[in-house]
Structure formats: structure tokens, C-alpha cells
Amino acid sequence: MRMTVPTxxxxxxxRCHGTPGAPALLLLHANPGDGRDYDAVLPALADRRRTFVVDWPGYGDSTAPHPHLVTPEGLVEAAERVLDALADEHGVREIAVLGNSVGGYVACRLAEGRHSPKVTALVLVDPAGFTRHTALTRWFCREVMGRPERARRLVVPLARAYLGRLGTPSARATFARVRRLPDDEVRLAVHCALWRGLTDPGFGMADPAVLDVPILLLWGRRDPVVPALLDGRRARGALPVRTSSVVLPTAHEPYNERPDLFLSHVLPFLREPRAVGAGRSRG
Structure with a gap:
């Protein structure tokens, strides 16, 4: 079943999967991409959870009338509209949130905003928001990946790097969608706008350490976009000490590259978020 949420x-x-009445789970994808990026792990998640999969504006089946106006902060507001709609149309009062990259950033913001009482757990997969910006990183976000004429040449090789070995049908399908992005002006404009938004003054969390929710932090050791030794370490230091942290032998999207390994950590956490050993960094 599919629903449409105006934002x-x-x-x-x-898209809605699973049994009505089961504990709810919201999936938020990376930039670029769409909800189909989670296809390899969706059956296992939906077998245990009522799972709602979002397409960000301009991606998948979602629209973006003004793609250059899409920002990370705008995605937070859009996700809040989704939670409102889930409460109204599906009676969802509590929900766990799993987000990758910019989706992970949005997940954190949902847990610190007006919907925080609804958020029961966070699974953060190589989340954005923990990069220490320098003049070089700001230039790269704004003037390289933030400019369509430059990003058009880089988005495909960058995806080839952050998707890892392309050893699964899901990873290959995700890469095939990215390869079409340079010729899609709307998707390319959204992609660039989100990169530029990473350096906006309003981008960032107030204080990640005060998030009062069980958190599983997963990071790919070979992530070339937000490196585990830099961003991953900063995330572990910034999040609450009870956060359970796992470093995986993957790149930026472990659910695509190693779905079974990904699920071996995520499913036990979702089953009993407060029972999983916290504060441990495991390889």
C-alpha cells in the first residue's frame, strides 16, 4: 500500500509494508537514492515491523516542484509531516526510525523535536551531521557537489565508491538508478541542493548527547563519504554514552552491501532496544 503526504x-x-498493528518502523534513505535502496533488507524488517518507506522530494515517486529549495532542514519538516500523517491515517503513536546519511541526520532531529515522544529507537547508518567543517569541506559541498555542472561528472564515480563492491542485486540496482541521475535535471538539482544545505548555518543538532532514546550506530569502515575514523569517531563521542556502536566491514550503505550482516545487528536491537549492550564499539 502507498500513501502520499503533502509537504x-x-x-x-x-510505501507501507507489514502487518497493521505491529510495532512501527520508518526508513529514511540517503542522498541520492530512494526508498528502494532498502529492498534487500525490507522483507526481514517488514516481517517483524509495520514498515513505512519514504522517498525524499524529487526521488522515487515523490515530487519536487522547486528542487533547488530542498534542504536537510526541509527534509526534517517533511518527515514530521509524514509522522503526522501516520498518526492520522494509521494510528501510529510510537515508531522506531532508521536513517542512512542525510536520512540519519533527519532521524536524529525527529528524536529531538516535537515528535520525540513518538520515537522509540534510532538506527543511525553512517549519518550526516557529524562532519567538522573546514574551508575545504565547505568548498566541496557548495562549489563541487553543490553545482550541477560539476556534480554531474562526479555523482556516478562517487556512488561507485560508497556502494562498495556491488556484490548484491540491491546494490547493483541502486547504482543503476544513480547512473541515470546526471540526465535527470530534477533529481540532480535536489542532489546538489542537499549538498549545499550541509553547510547552511541552521544545519546541525542542538546537542546529540541529550537524545533520550536507545540508539544503534552503524558505520562502514570503508565509507569514503563520511569516514569512520573521522565522522564515525565524532558521532560516537557526541551521542549519548549508552549508544551501541558497531563498525562494519562495508562502505556507506551496509544494508545494500552486506544485508545479512546488517540485519544481524539491527533485528536484535529493534526487538529489544533497551536490552542491547550499549556504549560498546564492535568490529
């Missing part, structure tokens, strides 16, 4: 950035497509 200031466009109409978001949200």
Missing part, C-alpha cells in the same frame, strides 16, 4: 517541498510517496 512544503512536494508530495512524498510513502
Amino acid at each position: 512544503p517541498l512536494g508530495d512524498l510517496a510513502v
Whole structure:
């Protein structure tokens, strides 16, 4: 089943899987991409959870009338509209949130905002928001990946790097969608706008350490976008000490590259978030 959620950035497509009445789970994908990026792990998640999969504006089946206006902060507001719609249309009062990259950033913001009482657990997969910006990183976000004429040449090789070995059908399908992005002006504009938004003054969390929710932090050791030794270490230091942290032998999207390994950590956590050993960094 699919629902459409109107937001200031466009109409978001949200696919619904699993048994009504089961504990709810929201999946938020990276930039670029869409909800299909989670296809390899979706059956196992939906077998245990009522799972809602979002397409960000301009991606998948979602619209973006003004793609250059899409920002990470705008995605937070859009996700809040989704939670409102899930409460109204599906009676969802509590929900766990799993987000990758910019989706992980949005997940954190949901847990610190007006919907924080609804968020029961966070699974953060190589989340954005923990990069220490320098003049070089700001230039790269704004003037390289933030400019369509430059990003058009780089988005495909960058995806080839952050998707890892392309050893699964899901990873290959995700890469095939990215390869079409340079010729899609709307998707390319959204991609660039989100990169530029990473350096906006309003981008960032107030204080990640005060998030009052069980957190599983997963990071790919070979992530070339947000490196585990830099961003991953900063995330572990910034999040609450009870956060359970796992470093995986993958790149930026472990659910695509090593779905079974990914699920071996995520499913036990979702089953009993407060029972998983916290504060441990495991390889």
C-alpha cells in the first residue's frame, strides 16, 4: 500500500509494508537514492515491523516542484509531516526510525523535536551531521557537489565508491538508478541542493548527547563519504554514552552491501532496544 503526504517541498510517496498493528518502523534513505535502496533488507524488517518507506522530494515517486529549495532542514519538516500523517491515517503513536546519511541526520532531529515522544529507537547508518567543517569541506559541498555542472561528472564515480563492491542485486540496482541521475535535471538539482544545505548555518543538532532514546550506530569502515575514523569517531563521542556502536566491514550503505550482516545487528536491537549492550564499539 502507498500513501502520499503533502509537504512544503512536494508530495512524498510513502510505501507501507507489514502487518497493521505491529510495532512501527520508518526508513529514511540517503542522498541520492530512494526508498528502494532498502529492498534487500525490507522483507526481514517488514516481517517483524509495520514498515513505512519514504522517498525524499524529487526521488522515487515523490515530487519536487522547486528542487533547488530542498534542504536537510526541509527534509526534517517533511518527515514530521509524514509522522503526522501516520498518526492520522494509521494510528501510529510510537515508531522506531532508521536513517542512512542525510536520512540519519533527519532521524536524529525527529528524536529531538516535537515528535520525540513518538520515537522509540534510532538506527543511525553512517549519518550526516557529524562532519567538522573546514574551508575545504565547505568548498566541496557548495562549489563541487553543490553545482550541477560539476556534480554531474562526479555523482556516478562517487556512488561507485560508497556502494562498495556491488556484490548484491540491491546494490547493483541502486547504482543503476544513480547512473541515470546526471540526465535527470530534477533529481540532480535536489542532489546538489542537499549538498549545499550541509553547510547552511541552521544545519546541525542542538546537542546529540541529550537524545533520550536507545540508539544503534552503524558505520562502514570503508565509507569514503563520511569516514569512520573521522565522522564515525565524532558521532560516537557526541551521542549519548549508552549508544551501541558497531563498525562494519562495508562502505556507506551496509544494508545494500552486506544485508545479512546488517540485519544481524539491527533485528536484535529493534526487538529489544533497551536490552542491547550499549556504549560498546564492535568490529
